[in-house]
Amino acid sequence: MSWNQDSAQKVDSGSKWISAGVEEWMALQETWKRHLVLEPEDLSLTVDMERLFEAFPLIGGLDITPDKKRDNIAYVGLVIMSSKSLEVKYCQTHRATLQTPYVPGFLGFREAPALINAVESLKKEKSDCFPQVLLVDGNGILHPRGFGSACQVGLSLNLPTIGVAKSLLNVDGLNISQIKEQICQQGKRWMPLFGSSKNVLGAALLSNEYVKRPIFVSIGYRIKLLEAINLVFHTCRYRIPEPIRIADQISRQASNRNFC
DNA sequence: GCGACAG
DNA sequence: ATCTTGTCGC
Numbered sequence: 588m589s590w591n592q593d594s595a596q597k598v599d600s601g602s603k604w605i606s607a608g609v610e611e612w613m614a615l616q617e618t619w620k621r622h623l624v625l626e627p628e629d630l631s632l633t634v635d636m637e638r639l640f641e642a643f644p645l646i647g648g649l650d651i652t653p654d655k656k657r658d659n660i661a662y663v664g665l666v667i668m669s670s671k672s673l674e675v676k677y678c679q680t681h682r683a684t685l686q687t688p689y690v691p692g693f694l695g696f697r698e699a700p701a702l703i704n705a706v707e708s709l710k711k712e713k714s715d716c717f718p719q720v721l722l723v724d725g726n727g728i729l730h731p732r733g734f735g736s737a738c739q740v741g742l743s744l745n746l747p748t749i750g751v752a753k754s755l756l757n758v759d760g761l762n763i764s765q766i767k768e769q770i771c772q773q774g775k776r777w778m779p780l781f782g783s784s785k786n787v788l789g790a791a792l793l794s795n796e797y798v799k800r801p802i803f804v805s806i807g808y809r810i811k812l813l814e815a816i817n818l819v820f821h822t823c824r825y826r827i828p829e830p831i832r833i834a835d836q837i838s839r840q841a842s843n844r845n846f847c
Numbered sequence: 848g849c850g851a852c853a854g
Numbered sequence: 855a856t857c858t859t860g861t862c863g864c
Binding site: 638650651652653689690691692694695696697698725726728729731735736737750752754755756757803 | 853
Binding site: 797 | 855856863864
């Protein structure tokens with residue numbers, strides 16, 4: 588394996604960026620992007636699901652809900668389940684203080700520290716539930732600079748991550764209405780998303796046969812797109828994969844509780 | 848300059 | 855992200 592062992596420190600070393608501006612954030616994304624190892628993708632291969640479950644027996648889902656009153660407070664939901672049986676093994680919420688505002692294209696700077704804290708506390712609290720892969724609510728390399736929040740979380744934790752976005756970030760000429768057309772007329776459940784540079788940026792998935800709005804999957808860190816797609820399909824009972832959907836529910840509950 | 852813009 | 859009712863369908 589050619590993964591950079593000290594990646595985490597390199598990402599972590601940026602506590603300074605909390606007070607930095609968009610220019611610095613851009614430069615950091617460009618720098619961190621170089622730590623990604625993007626292997627060539629053969630999307631025609633067949634994935635052995637049993638192998639996939641062996642490689643990633645526990646899958647985690649992360650989501651974050653902002654407090655209704657306080658702009659800098661949020662609640663992180665972390666759910667761990669068996670990737671094969673979808674049995675929930677761990678379910679927890681964490682209160683977090685957000686250090687930066689949301690700026691489109693820089694979601695990771697707002698959310699990643701809180702998400703990372705939640706995962707790291709799991710390692711101490713219940714290490715037998717520590718997952719081999721994480722689903723992150725947001726994009727991976729399907730991003731203006733190829734480094735979305737899922738990459739930021741994965742690189743920092745040195746853990747495989749998958750970005751799952753509910754709407755399309757317009758990058759490289761990608762267009763939502765074209766994608767909807769194409770995915771329907773092809774009669775398929777998913778289609779790869781190619782940038783104008785002909786690289787695969789991710790995939791649009793129709794989670795099940797009733798869903799009409801696609802979700803957008805891209806690799807975050809240390810995983811192949813085809814593996815990511817198969818894991819996401821397997822964990823989808825509804826439009827949103829179960830780990831993220833439940834994480835969303837519990838973080839929302841926490842937000843509502845603490846509001847009263 | 849204008850629009851678009853994960854959560 | 856949030857503000858929001860009913861309604862249709864599995």
